Amino acid sequence: MDAQEYVIADNNLITTEMLTDEEIIEAIRNRDCIEPEEESSCKQISHAEALRFIRGILTFLEQRPDGSFKVDESIIQHLEKLKKEINLKLIASKRQATLDTFICDTN
Known part of the structure; x- marks a missing residue:
């Protein structure tokens, strides 16, 4: 095999495939199912938490008076x-922001 044949030897190989319409639809459906799960794992932390x-x-920090965990007073x-x-x-x-919110919340 000479250099020219070596360079063009892989020209007829399939390196990528076009997706069929069914495969595209299935990929979109699966993505829609995955996204809500990802959002639920990143829930917002409340003020109480x-x-x-x-x-x-x-x-x-208060339970470490022996100096095992040194923290600058300004941080505290x-x-x-x-x-x-x-x-x-x-x-x-x-x-309660307004009277309406109380009435709506109790119904």
Whole structure:
């Protein structure tokens, strides 16, 4: 086999295939089924959960007075401030905006 034959030897090989209409439809149907599952795994964390998490972190840090886990005091102050902000947002989210929301929620 010379160099020219070597270069064109694979020209007739099929390297890609066109999908049939049925295969395209099936791929789209399967993708639609997969997407909602992916979204549900990324649920939004509520204010109450965030508050519980930050309280847990602060408790963890307070239980390490022996110096086994060194954290700068400014970090703890920032966490306390963040805890306060999250708590305020949690309280604000529970407020009744209008009388209509109370009436609609009880029906």
